[in-house]
Amino acid sequence: MLKKSEAKAKSRLNRDKDKFYAGKKVLITGGLGFIGSTLALRLIKQGAEVVVVDALIPGYGGNRFNIHPRASRIKVVIADIRSEKQMDKLVSGHKIIFNLAGTLSHVDSMSDPMTDLEINCRAQLSLLESVRKYNPQARIIYAGTRNQYGKAQYLPVDENHPQEPTDINGINSIAAEKYHLMYFKVYGIKAISLRMTNTYGPRHQMRHPRQGILNYFIRQIMDGQTVELFGNGKQIRDINYIDDVCEALYLAGKSNTGWGEAYNLGGIPVSLKDFVSLAIKIFGSGRLKIVPFPQDRKMIEIGDYLASWKKMHKTYGWKPVVSLEEGIKKTIDFYSNYKKYYW
Amino acid sequence: MLKKSEAKAKSRLNRDKDKFYAGKKVLITGGLGFIGSTLALRLIKQGAEVVVVDALIPGYGGNRFNIHPRASRIKVVIADIRSEKQMDKLVSGHKIIFNLAGTLSHVDSMSDPMTDLEINCRAQLSLLESVRKYNPQARIIYAGTRNQYGKAQYLPVDENHPQEPTDINGINSIAAEKYHLMYFKVYGIKAISLRMTNTYGPRHQMRHPRQGILNYFIRQIMDGQTVELFGNGKQIRDINYIDDVCEALYLAGKSNTGWGEAYNLGGIPVSLKDFVSLAIKIFGSGRLKIVPFPQDRKMIEIGDYLASWKKMHKTYGWKPVVSLEEGIKKTIDFYSNYKKYYW
Numbered sequence: 001m002l003k004k005s006e007a008k009a010k011s012r013l014n015r016d017k018d019k020f021y022a023g024k025k026v027l028i029t030g031g032l033g034f035i036g037s038t039l040a041l042r043l044i045k046q047g048a049e050v051v052v053v054d055a056l057i058p059g060y061g062g063n064r065f066n067i068h069p070r071a072s073r074i075k076v077v078i079a080d081i082r083s084e085k086q087m088d089k090l091v092s093g094h095k096i097i098f099n100l101a102g103t104l105s106h107v108d109s110m111s112d113p114m115t116d117l118e119i120n121c122r123a124q125l126s127l128l129e130s131v132r133k134y135n136p137q138a139r140i141i142y143a144g145t146r147n148q149y150g151k152a153q154y155l156p157v158d159e160n161h162p163q164e165p166t167d168i169n170g171i172n173s174i175a176a177e178k179y180h181l182m183y184f185k186v187y188g189i190k191a192i193s194l195r196m197t198n199t200y201g202p203r204h205q206m207r208h209p210r211q212g213i214l215n216y217f218i219r220q221i222m223d224g225q226t227v228e229l230f231g232n233g234k235q236i237r238d239i240n241y242i243d244d245v246c247e248a249l250y251l252a253g254k255s256n257t258g259w260g261e262a263y264n265l266g267g268i269p270v271s272l273k274d275f276v277s278l279a280i281k282i283f284g285s286g287r288l289k290i291v292p293f294p295q296d297r298k299m300i301e302i303g304d305y306l307a308s309w310k311k312m313h314k315t316y317g318w319k320p321v322v323s324l325e326e327g328i329k330k331t332i333d334f335y336s337n338y339k340k341y342y343w
Numbered sequence: 344m345l346k347k348s349e350a351k352a353k354s355r356l357n358r359d360k361d362k363f364y365a366g367k368k369v370l371i372t373g374g375l376g377f378i379g380s381t382l383a384l385r386l387i388k389q390g391a392e393v394v395v396v397d398a399l400i401p402g403y404g405g406n407r408f409n410i411h412p413r414a415s416r417i418k419v420v421i422a423d424i425r426s427e428k429q430m431d432k433l434v435s436g437h438k439i440i441f442n443l444a445g446t447l448s449h450v451d452s453m454s455d456p457m458t459d460l461e462i463n464c465r466a467q468l469s470l471l472e473s474v475r476k477y478n479p480q481a482r483i484i485y486a487g488t489r490n491q492y493g494k495a496q497y498l499p500v501d502e503n504h505p506q507e508p509t510d511i512n513g514i515n516s517i518a519a520e521k522y523h524l525m526y527f528k529v530y531g532i533k534a535i536s537l538r539m540t541n542t543y544g545p546r547h548q549m550r551h552p553r554q555g556i557l558n559y560f561i562r563q564i565m566d567g568q569t570v571e572l573f574g575n576g577k578q579i580r581d582i583n584y585i586d587d588v589c590e591a592l593y594l595a596g597k598s599n600t601g602w603g604e605a606y607n608l609g610g611i612p613v614s615l616k617d618f619v620s621l622a623i624k625i626f627g628s629g630r631l632k633i634v635p636f637p638q639d640r641k642m643i644e645i646g647d648y649l650a651s652w653k654k655m656h657k658t659y660g661w662k663p664v665v666s667l668e669e670g671i672k673k674t675i676d677f678y679s680n681y682k683k684y685y686w
Contacts, residue, residue: 110529117468122465125456125457125460162503164524165521165525168468168525171518171521171525182509182510182511186509
């Protein structure tokens with residue numbers, strides 16, 4: 001199983017003999033974050049000239065160590081995407097913009113809705129305005145989220161599923177995605193949205209669970225803490241390993257089709273309990289405990305989630321290839337080596 | 344025809360012997376605007392204690408004359424809903440909040456998207472936060488718009504129709520509506536959205552066409568100007584006379600059911616050409632000219648629109664009763680008398 005998926009991952013890299021990214025100027029917002037940094041590392045391997053923008057806001061996912069040891073090959077700009085003037089300058093000249101800046105916390109968006117709006121809604125519109133004015137030829141790949149759907153009314157959730165989020169973050173993500181897609185329809189700006197599901201893997205921040213629970217479970221296991229799961233732990237989540245998500249971004253960025261549309265990512269449905277159990281098994285020790293739902297979490301709990309990623313496969317040929325075992329193992333290995341930069 | 348609909352309108356007023364609004368404290372945001380002021384006048388007749396909030400932003404719909412000659416019975420607060428501190432105070436103590444503040448201009452939202460976002464998205468979320476903190480028992484009726492749907496994919500458009508707006512204004516209205524409905528689901532705030540279609544009638548601003556084309560056509564006719572219609576003039580719009588819209592708000596505000604949902608208004612489908620022709624006939628003179636679509640308008644043109652308002656009828660017993668002839672006649676009469684306050 002491991003060997004098979006590793007072989008597939010290698011074949012991906014071999015596919016890139018077309019050198020699309022070689023010499024291409026690429027901007028990644030949120031580029032010191034989990035997904036942005038992993039993508040940056042991948043793209044410089046392909047010869048891209050990568051500029052990452054990150055505000056390094058405390059508590060968010062940005063971490064300078066994320067681009068170690070390739071930092072010298074990646075241009076880092078510490079800037080906030082909320083700063084319109086800075087973004088006006090930064091967008092210029094880039095062929096491809098991966099727009100990954102944003103927060104992803106359900107809980108934070110409810111306790112501080114205005115900050116969520118500023119970052120996930122206002123700054124996104126502002127960025128599109130910068131692109132429209134100063135670089136209308138750029139391609140923009142926006143990171144949407146499964147959080148836009150809210151509770152699944154049917155499974156698997158396809159892109160036409162109603163969008164009724166259970167939190168502010170989901171609503172602001174909808175607005176931001178709609179701005180992107182509308183800018184294609186009205187102005188011809190080549191924008192798409194990839195609606196990401198739970199992503200895990202190396203370079204995710206590990207200090208709190210608010211931006212992604214899977215990595216935090218792994219930290220708890222590595223710390224010898226008991227992992228507490230709400231309800232019965234049988235909630236299904238559709239999980240992607242970071243390399244599969246970067247592959248999706250990579251493919252979308254180099255294709256010249258499918259603009260003005262949204263695409264689900266997804267791939268490995270697993271219950272939270274099974275994910276944690278497997279991580280405990282791979283790590284070699286750990287404890288899992290089922291506890292009742294806290295009231296505030298129950299209100300925004302979305303139940304089972306399972307995505308249809310057929311559209312993504314059909315349009316860009318994407319499919320996730322990294323097995324859960326391999327993904328968890330690589331994640332644990334990474335943090336075992338670099339714990340001090342993330343704990 | 345006239346007599347029948349007038350009789351229906353009278354029977355509405357007689358129905359209000361239940362005195363629901365008598366002595367009730369009601370807040371209307373955008374309350375010096377077209378719809379807000381007409382609603383305020385109606386509610387004080389029913390004995391409500393009405394406070395209207397309006398920023399009187401130049402170019403928007405607010406007009407002090409709109410509440411003439413009842414101004415002494417309506418408390419007017421000149422405040423901007425973008426001011427969080429002011430709204431924190433203002434929402435307190437009101438049993439019912441009609442949240443009608445906002446802009447409705449397709450064109451303005453594209454030329455100044457950030458202002459549209461501040462008013463139609465950010466301020467709406469901020470208002471809900473004020474209500475959650477300081478008056479969580481209040482009912483909130485939000486004014487959504489058919490602009491949320493964009494181009495109709497089928498007719499009539501029901502509430503489950505995909506929402507793919509062709510402008511920033513539509514996207515921000517979607518976000519604002521979703522905030523309202525989510526605040527019901529998560530916090531139990533009694534909020535609903537009425538998705539309004541083209542509304543016309545007395546008290547609409549008449550200085551430019553950007554917030555509603557129907558009234559502006561009437562001004563052009565009254566001014567002896569040629570009305571220019573884009574394309575072929577056969578675009579269908581679903582039209583409501585102002586009193587029918589206020590009746591919908593009135594019914595929703597006094598009912599204690601249906602929260603957390605959105606409802607279409609609608610009622611009299613007519614082509615723009617037929618609307619203008621009828622207005623010319625009623626006014627007694629006027630000219631109509633068909634001209635090609637300007638490119639910038641063509642991009643955001645939504646084609647025919649026709650709403651299903653079954654859900655609104657089923658939940659609140661609402662139906663539009665004012666005929667087009669009567670509505671246009673009353674509109675022309677009003678502006679003939681009060682032209683100097685609107686031109």
